[in-house]
Amino acid sequence: MSHIVNKQRNILDFALSSLLRRKGKNLALVTVYTLVVFALASVMFFTQALKKEATLVLGATPELIVQKLVAGRHDLIPVSYIGKIKKIRGVAGVEPRLWGYYYDPLVRANYTLLVNDKFKLPPQNILVGAGIARVRGAYRGRSINFFSYDGKPLTFRVRGVLSLESELLSADLIMISPADFRRLFGIPEGYATDLTVHVRNHKEVATVAAKIQQFFPDTRPILRDEILRTYKAVFDWRSSIVIVVLAGALLAFLIFAWDKAAGLSAEERREIGILKAIGWETSDVLQLKFWEGLTVSLTAFLVGTILAYVHVFWAAAPLFATVIKGWSTLYPNFRLTPFLSFYQIAILFFFTVVPYTVATIIPSWRAATIDPDQVMRT
Amino acid sequence: MRKSSIFLVFIGACSLALGLAFLDAHLQAAGDLPYLRQEIKVVETLQLTDLCLATEARHTRHPSQADWHSPFQSHPGALDHFPSGGIIQPPETVIKGYEPHRQ
Numbered sequence: 001m002s003h004i005v006n007k008q009r010n011i012l013d014f015a016l017s018s019l020l021r022r023k024g025k026n027l028a029l030v031t032v033y034t035l036v037v038f039a040l041a042s043v044m045f046f047t048q049a050l051k052k053e054a055t056l057v058l059g060a061t062p063e064l065i066v067q068k069l070v071a072g073r074h075d076l077i078p079v080s081y082i083g084k085i086k087k088i089r090g091v092a093g094v095e096p097r098l099w100g101y102y103y104d105p106l107v108r109a110n111y112t113l114l115v116n117d118k119f120k121l122p123p124q125n126i127l128v129g130a131g132i133a134r135v136r137g138a139y140r141g142r143s144i145n146f147f148s149y150d151g152k153p154l155t156f157r158v159r160g161v162l163s164l165e166s167e168l169l170s171a172d173l174i175m176i177s178p179a180d181f182r183r184l185f186g187i188p189e190g191y192a193t194d195l196t197v198h199v200r201n202h203k204e205v206a207t208v209a210a211k212i213q214q215f216f217p218d219t220r221p222i223l224r225d226e227i228l229r230t231y232k233a234v235f236d237w238r239s240s241i242v243i244v245v246l247a248g249a250l251l252a253f254l255i256f257a258w259d260k261a262a263g264l265s266a267e268e269r270r271e272i273g274i275l276k277a278i279g280w281e282t283s284d285v286l287q288l289k290f291w292e293g294l295t296v297s298l299t300a301f302l303v304g305t306i307l308a309y310v311h312v313f314w315a316a317a318p319l320f321a322t323v324i325k326g327w328s329t330l331y332p333n334f335r336l337t338p339f340l341s342f343y344q345i346a347i348l349f350f351f352t353v354v355p356y357t358v359a360t361i362i363p364s365w366r367a368a369t370i371d372p373d374q375v376m377r378t
Numbered sequence: 379m380r381k382s383s384i385f386l387v388f389i390g391a392c393s394l395a396l397g398l399a400f401l402d403a404h405l406q407a408a409g410d411l412p413y414l415r416q417e418i419k420v421v422e423t424l425q426l427t428d429l430c431l432a433t434e435a436r437h438t439r440h441p442s443q444a445d446w447h448s449p450f451q452s453h454p455g456a457l458d459h460f461p462s463g464g465i466i467q468p469p470e471t472v473i474k475g476y477e478p479h480r481q
């Protein structure tokens with residue numbers, strides 16, 4: 001056993017010396033390789049963490065939302081629909097929701113205004129998200145002006161700022177009383193933005209949704225599962241876009257690595273010839289090349305992955321968070337909870353270390369099987 | 379010291395650092411649990427449906443709620459002109475298209 005270990009260590013020593021002889025070229029290769037692994041791992045870590053957080057958090061959204069559509073567009077839904085929906089078997093409750101958007105020309109940002117009965121807000125008092133507080137300086141006790149649907153100015157007093165920890169969800173939110181909401185947008189009593197439906201048995205949600213659409217063909221039921229699927233697709237799409245942007249660099253690296261790994265230089269061929277001439281077996285030469293390949297790829301993989309972890313979870317991914325998070329004036333400021341799995345690391349390992357290591361062995365095997373005399377002469 | 383020893387120590391240190399990253403992720407996730415619970419509570423209480431990622435247009439602020447026409451809201455045939463529209467995927471059915479199956 002110790003004989004095998006010793007032999008492998010001797011070959012590794014020789015492989016490292018061989019790599020150090022072409023220091024500049026190999027250092028450049030390891031640097032570029034590390035950067036490629038870093039970029040891929042960063043995208044992977046970031047999107048996985050976002051996906052996981054979205055799935056976890058949005059698992060608490062209403063199980064069924066009913067919108068009214070007019071000419072293909074979301075329209076106000078009459079509250080009178082509630083009575084008939086409540087009568088559907090399996091429905092535990094139906095609640096109207098009031099929410100909408102307000103464009104603030106002062107900071108050129110859209111706010112989401114939301115009414116919630118659990119927050120008993122006095123008239124002309126609002127709660128604002130941390131993003132709005134930052135952009136508008138709307139902190140507790142300050143006043144903020146909005147223009148109502150008919151152009152009249154309305155002044156609201158900021159009663160508080162929603163928690164910083166929930167900024168991923170509430171950066172642009174404004175909580176407002178129902179009366180103020182209706183006054184601001186001119187929405188008559190008897191209408192809501194949409195309805196949330198609570199179903200007793202989760203398995204019956206799709207059936208209830210189908211029945212609602214049967215009773216009210218002008219509605220569009222949205223299931224919680226659809227919301228979760230949407231977010232999975234959104235992040236897959238976004239990470240794909242980053243990968244596409246990186247594809248140019250990735251291809252350039254592949255050409256570089258393939259050229260380096262697959263095409264042996266005359267010097268390397270001569271080296272193989274000499275090794276064979278002084279008594280190295282073909283298998284020894286292959287082991288040497290395997291160690292050379294593994295040294296480069298394993299170093300790049302480990303360093304790249306660790307740097308990506310630090311970049312995403314310690315430094316909040318400053319290099320490409322803007323692309324993956326999104327583009328907006330009210331930029332949500334949030335820190336991701338790291339979700340790291342062996343599966344992710346294994347995929348990364350398989351796609352970065354294995355191809356390079358294999359690519360180095362094949363040409364060496366070809367060179368190592370030729371007669372040493374012929375190899376040294378060419 | 380042999381070159382292989384230095385290399386093996388380096389790889390060992392890097393592997394240890396990667397292991398520590400796993401430990402760090404686990405500890406951070408455990409530490410963030412109260413915040414995650416708070417986020418879940420916010421979603422539950424406010425009956426929220428979407429993450430606040432891009433606020434510029436309704437189909438990017440509420441991708442799960444916006445109607446399919448909203449990216450092209452200005453007039454029929456208009457192109458989606460919001461920057462974040464480029465990084466938020468349209469619904470699956472739109473990508474697949476409405477062409478009937480060919481036998």
